[in-house]
Amino acid sequence: MTREDTKQTVRYATNLLDDRVTSPPISQSNKFAVSGANYSTNTRFDSQLILQLEDDLAVVIAAEKLTSKHPDRSVQFKFDSEGRLHLVYGNVNVLSGKLRWQVVGHGSGGENEINHQTLGGYSPTKLAEKIKQLSTILYSTYQVNSTPHYVSLVGCSLTDYDLQTGGYAHQFGIALDKQGIRADIAARRTQMAVNELSHKITLSDDGFLYHKISEDKLVLTWNIQGQLVSASDLAMRLVRAITLVDQLSSGEVKYSALDVQQRRDLADSFHRAEGILDVEKLILTAFEHRYYQAWRNDMHQLLQLQDSYAQLRGMTGQTARQYSNYWSACQSIVL
Numbered sequence: 001m002t003r004e005d006t007k008q009t010v011r012y013a014t015n016l017l018d019d020r021v022t023s024p025p026i027s028q029s030n031k032f033a034v035s036g037a038n039y040s041t042n043t044r045f046d047s048q049l050i051l052q053l054e055d056d057l058a059v060v061i062a063a064e065k066l067t068s069k070h071p072d073r074s075v076q077f078k079f080d081s082e083g084r085l086h087l088v089y090g091n092v093n094v095l096s097g098k099l100r101w102q103v104v105g106h107g108s109g110g111e112n113e114i115n116h117q118t119l120g121g122y123s124p125t126k127l128a129e130k131i132k133q134l135s136t137i138l139y140s141t142y143q144v145n146s147t148p149h150y151v152s153l154v155g156c157s158l159t160d161y162d163l164q165t166g167g168y169a170h171q172f173g174i175a176l177d178k179q180g181i182r183a184d185i186a187a188r189r190t191q192m193a194v195n196e197l198s199h200k201i202t203l204s205d206d207g208f209l210y211h212k213i214s215e216d217k218l219v220l221t222w223n224i225q226g227q228l229v230s231a232s233d234l235a236m237r238l239v240r241a242i243t244l245v246d247q248l249s250s251g252e253v254k255y256s257a258l259d260v261q262q263r264r265d266l267a268d269s270f271h272r273a274e275g276i277l278d279v280e281k282l283i284l285t286a287f288e289h290r291y292y293q294a295w296r297n298d299m300h301q302l303l304q305l306q307d308s309y310a311q312l313r314g315m316t317g318q319t320a321r322q323y324s325n326y327w328s329a330c331q332s333i334v335l
Contacts, residue, residue, distance in 0.1 A: 044259060045073075046097025049146060051134065052078035052088065053105035053120025053127075062154065062194040063088075063104045069198035077134065079120075085134065092142045101131065101148040101183075107155035107168070114190070115167050116157045124168055128175035135181065150184045151176070154200065158187035159218045166220055166228070173220050173228045184231070185220040192216075235303060238317050241269040242299055248286040255283070269299075269317035298325060 048070060052063040055078070067074045067089055075090035105120025119127060131151070138146040153169055160167035169187035176183060192202045202216040219231040229236065244266055247253040258266070267277040270285070285295045302324045305312070312320045 044098065044261065045100040045150065047073045047075075047095045048100040048102060049095060049148070050074060050076040050089075051101060051103045051131070052076065053103060053122065053130075054079075055081045056106065059104050059106065059120070063102075065194045065196070065198045066102050066104065066154065079130065085137065092138060092144055095138070095144050095146050098149050099146060100150045100152065102152045102154050103127070103131070104154040107157050110157050114157045115160045116155070117168060119153055119155045119158060119168065119172075124171035125175045127172055128179050128181075131176060132179040132181060147181055148183045150186065152200075153185065153187040154192070154194070155187075156191045157189060159189045166218065166230075169218060169220060170228060177222075177228070182222055184222075185228075187218055188216050189218065190216050234312055234315070234317070234320060237265070237268050238299055238303055238320075240265045241317055242296070245269075245282075245286050245292070245295070248282075249292055255279075269321070271316060271318055301328065 048066075050063050050067050052059055060078075063076060063078070067076045071090075073094055075092055075095055076088040078086050078088050080086060103119065105122070107116035107119055108121070109117030117123070122130060131148070135146050135148075138144045151172075153172065158168045159170070166173070167187075167189075169185050173183070173185040176185075188200070188202050190202050192200055195201050220228050221231045221236050223229050223233065223235050223239075231237075231240075244253070244258070244262055248255060263277055266282055267275070270278045270282040272278045285291045298321050299317075302312075302317075302321050305324055305327075312323060315323070
């Protein structure tokens with residue numbers, strides 16, 4: 001294998017792009033060695049649960065790689081071919097705080113390998129029921145609240161290719177909500193794998209596997225109207241920025257502890273002309289009370305307006321806020 005930045009020039013022999021291969025008996029496949037080295041210490045989540053849906057070698061290896069990325073804060077379970085639950089790795093008591101579930105299996109049932117209809121053989125409704133079942137078991141057996149804040153569907157082509165309807169991912173999110181669990185949902189629109197660095201990589205049009213192709217990933221989140229929408233939606237970007245600024249202002253989070261994604265979220269509402277994060281403006285807003293209050297009032301007003309002004313939706317949070325303030329000033333002059 002050779003690497004050029006994030007380009008993978010060779011496919012792996014066992015990954016989620018490959019056909020199903022029966023794994024060793026479950027008593028053997030449970031006994032894998034998880035590397036003690038964290039490939040990445042930056043994560044938005046306090047802990048994660050890896051759920052392996054199939055007794056399949058490619059799925060076993062993908063789940064193992066994801067567990068290896070953060071072994072000290074990961075727990076791995078699997079459902080065997082008869083639907084029975086097994087603890088594969090980890091101490092269940094580490095599951096706490098902001099929790100991510102990564103659900104690993106083969107996407108299937110789509111035409112021309114896109115827009116698959118099942119993950120690990122489960123329909124959206126059945127998978128939601130399985131997650132509810134496992135969450136209930138963890139609470140009744142270990143007194144652990146394992147309700148996910150974020151569910152990553154780790155399988156091929158689990159959203160529509162044009163990212164318009166959300167496909168399987170959207171159906172799953174709705175079904176999970178009906179089980180009493182409201183979480184953000186992430187999925188990829190094309191074929192994917194997990195590489196040796198535990199990164200999720202997707203197959204691009206040029207035939208190479210890349211890490212973090214933004215247009216291949218869909219993240220769905222719940223808006224203030226109770227709708228499951230793309231996280232690129234303006235309201236969701238505003239809410240993420242508000243949450244982070246509130247955490248910085250209260251001291252709950254330090255600026256130095258922000259990860260790359262969090263800084264990108266903040267840059268949407270605090271950026272310089274070239275698009276990079278305006279740290280000075282951010283710090284002033286978070287720690288100077290009068291600026292903080294003014295900004296929060298502006299953001300609240302913008303959240304009320306954004307559904308009425310379709311032209312705002314493609315703007316950054318900062319630009320939309322400027323337009324909102326301008327319209328408010330014009331309205332006050334007219335009145």
